[in-house]
Amino acid sequence: MNKLPQEIVIVGGGTAGWMTACYLARTAELMANNSSVPAPAPKITLLESAVISTVGVGEGSTPYLRHFFEFLEINESDWMLKCSATYKMGISFERWTTTAESKTTRPAFTDSDSYFHPFFSSLDIPTADMYFNAVNEYRKGASHDINPSHYFTAAHMVEKGITPDAICSSANIDYAYHFDAGLLGDFLKEYALNKGVSHQIGTVANVECHEHTITALKLDDGNTLSADFFIDCSGFRGLLGKQALSRRFTSYADTLFNDAAVAIASDATASPETALQTRSIALSHGWQWHIPLTSRTGNGYVYSSQFCTEAQAEEELRLALEPDQSHQQARHLKMTVGRLEEHWKGNCLCIGLSQGFIEPLEATALMLVQYALHHFIDCWQSNNPRREVRYNSEINRMFDGIRDYIAAHYYLNTRDDSAYWVACREDLKVPDTLSYLLNAWDKGASFEHALNEVDNKLVYLRPSWYCIFAGMKRFSNNTTPLAQPNTLALRTMRQSVEGAHRVRQP
Numbered sequence: 391m392n393k394l395p396q397e398i399v400i401v402g403g404g405t406a407g408w409m410t411a412c413y414l415a416r417t418a419e420l421m422a423n424n425s426s427v428p429a430p431a432p433k434i435t436l437l438e439s440a441v442i443s444t445v446g447v448g449e450g451s452t453p454y455l456r457h458f459f460e461f462l463e464i465n466e467s468d469w470m471l472k473c474s475a476t477y478k479m480g481i482s483f484e485r486w487t488t489t490a491e492s493k494t495t496r497p498a499f500t501d502s503d504s505y506f507h508p509f510f511s512s513l514d515i516p517t518a519d520m521y522f523n524a525v526n527e528y529r530k531g532a533s534h535d536i537n538p539s540h541y542f543t544a545a546h547m548v549e550k551g552i553t554p555d556a557i558c559s560s561a562n563i564d565y566a567y568h569f570d571a572g573l574l575g576d577f578l579k580e581y582a583l584n585k586g587v588s589h590q591i592g593t594v595a596n597v598e599c600h601e602h603t604i605t606a607l608k609l610d611d612g613n614t615l616s617a618d619f620f621i622d623c624s625g626f627r628g629l630l631g632k633q634a635l636s637r638r639f640t641s642y643a644d645t646l647f648n649d650a651a652v653a654i655a656s657d658a659t660a661s662p663e664t665a666l667q668t669r670s671i672a673l674s675h676g677w678q679w680h681i682p683l684t685s686r687t688g689n690g691y692v693y694s695s696q697f698c699t700e701a702q703a704e705e706e707l708r709l710a711l712e713p714d715q716s717h718q719q720a721r722h723l724k725m726t727v728g729r730l731e732e733h734w735k736g737n738c739l740c741i742g743l744s745q746g747f748i749e750p751l752e753a754t755a756l757m758l759v760q761y762a763l764h765h766f767i768d769c770w771q772s773n774n775p776r777r778e779v780r781y782n783s784e785i786n787r788m789f790d791g792i793r794d795y796i797a798a799h800y801y802l803n804t805r806d807d808s809a810y811w812v813a814c815r816e817d818l819k820v821p822d823t824l825s826y827l828l829n830a831w832d833k834g835a836s837f838e839h840a841l842n843e844v845d846n847k848l849v850y851l852r853p854s855w856y857c858i859f860a861g862m863k864r865f866s867n868n869t870t871p872l873a874q875p876n877t878l879a880l881r882t883m884r885q886s887v888e889g890a891h892r893v894r895q896p
């Protein structure tokens with residue numbers, strides 16, 4: 391097993407920097423525990439600037455984050471309490487298909503134009519198969535209930551306000567979290583410092599390189615920081631990889647138009663603990679996020695600056711909030727969408743926003759941080775001479791696979807209330823995998839076969855693709871959907887959640 395580099399410097403103290411510090415410190419600890427030969431622990435230093443702030447957003451996760459805390463051996467209740475966290479069972483997509491026409495001729499399967507994208511559990515296996523069959527039959531003109539909310543455990547828990555911690559451990563439920571990004575950073579920092587990570591404040595003024603190798607960092611106070619290995623967690627700046635080493639960047643801007651966001655916090659909603667979902671609500675030039683935390687609600691508007699100014703976006707978001715909340719201060723952000731071609735080369739690894747960003751629609755950025763770290767350790771420990779090439783190709787596959795699924799939301803919208811939504815359908819460069827799936831779906835070909843054909847490119851699995859195509863109502867027939875079915879498999883799924891639900895003590 392290869393030891394970690396002896397001296398590691400992480401540049402950046404945002405969520406990516408502190409996640410990296412925790413992950414490496416824990417890895418070093420486990421390696422030491424499993425080794426029969428005592429070896430010095432690697433020296434890990436995290437450098438952050440006092441004058442360059444963190445991005446300060448990123449408050450929703452995917453279920454993958456649970457494994458991160460398990461790896462660190464941190465109890466869920468400990469970190470959740472300290473980070474104002476709540477559970478998340480999925481995302482509700484609202485008004486992405488609202489059109490004047492939809493009110494009259496298209497089948498509306500809910501009373502509003504919305505659908506729920508759930509996290510899937512092993513409990514869903516029988517009902518998911520029912521769902522795929524129902525959707526495929528519906529595509530052929532048969533009348534079926536094709537609302538994903540009626541088939542999946544997560545949706546049922548949202549409807550009933552049943553939190554995962556209230557279910558006995560026998561029920562295998564997958565779920566994620568919402569949390570306060572600043573508090574999570576503080577929590578991870580404390581963990582990392584306790585595991586021996588050094589914390590240094592300073593701003594990098596110059597990166598010294600010899601060909602593709604970083605030799606030292608010059609700080610603006612005149613000090614120099616050297617190490618064997620450098621990890622770039624400097625955010626959108628991409629100080630080491632993008633700037634100093636001129637690593638090539640593949641932009642997603644022709645596929646994903648959003649490049650800006652405005653965030654406004656508001657008071658916590660009533661019972662945020664049982665809200666259990668992120669809401670993604672389409673607005674005129676993008677979408678609004680609504681994230682329930684125990685201390686406040688996170689709101690934001692992700693939009694395209696080609697179609698709307700900062701002032702217009704802020705005004706529209708304020709109008710969408712409750713009147714008594716709209717006096718809160720707004721924070722404007724710019725986003726660069728795309729990814730590096732080489733995330734790891736020689737003695738520099740890029741993690742977090744410095745390696746790329748898709749956009750926050752499915753809250754996947756921290757999942758990518760975690761995956762990039764996990765996969766790095768795997769590759770580092772292998773003695774494969776092509777380990778960097780394999781690493782970069784797998785990380786690029788992940789980024790592109792997520793990009794494909796995010797792009798589908800925009801392409802499948804049916805709104806006609808602004809040039810932005812029309813452009814998302816008509817001008818968006820449709821990635822190859824998405825184009826293949828769309829073609830099969832629209833031609834009435836077997837969707838199962840199509841999904842199998844591109845399986846190695848997909849990050850989102852079958853249920854997600856069925857949910858988005860059906861949820862966005864990509865149907866050519868006008869068959870009226872049936873009301874919620876009440877089969878044995880569905881009753882069993884619902885009962886197993888409700889039966890395992892412990893009554894909460896007041």
Ligand SMILES: Cc1cc2nc3c(=O)[nH]c(=O)nc-3n(C[C@H](O)[C@H](O)[C@H](O)COP(=O)(O)OP(=O)(O)OC[C@H]3O[C@@H](n4cnc5c(N)ncnc54)[C@H](O)[C@@H]3O)c2cc1C
Binds near residue numbers: 451
């Ligand atoms: C609008 C928006 C919404 C998002 N929502 C989600 C979400 O719901 N879920 C999710 O998973 N992700 C989300 N993200 C992404 C998420 O916010 C980031 O992935 C996460 O915060 C990690 O950021 P980071 O640590 O890479 O960069 P940052 O937070 O920007 O940190 C950069 C660090 O580098 C340091 N630095 C920079 N330059 C220097 C220098 N010269 N010298 C020394 N230090 C330097 C800074 O001081 C800072 O500490 C969202 C992003 C945006 C823009």
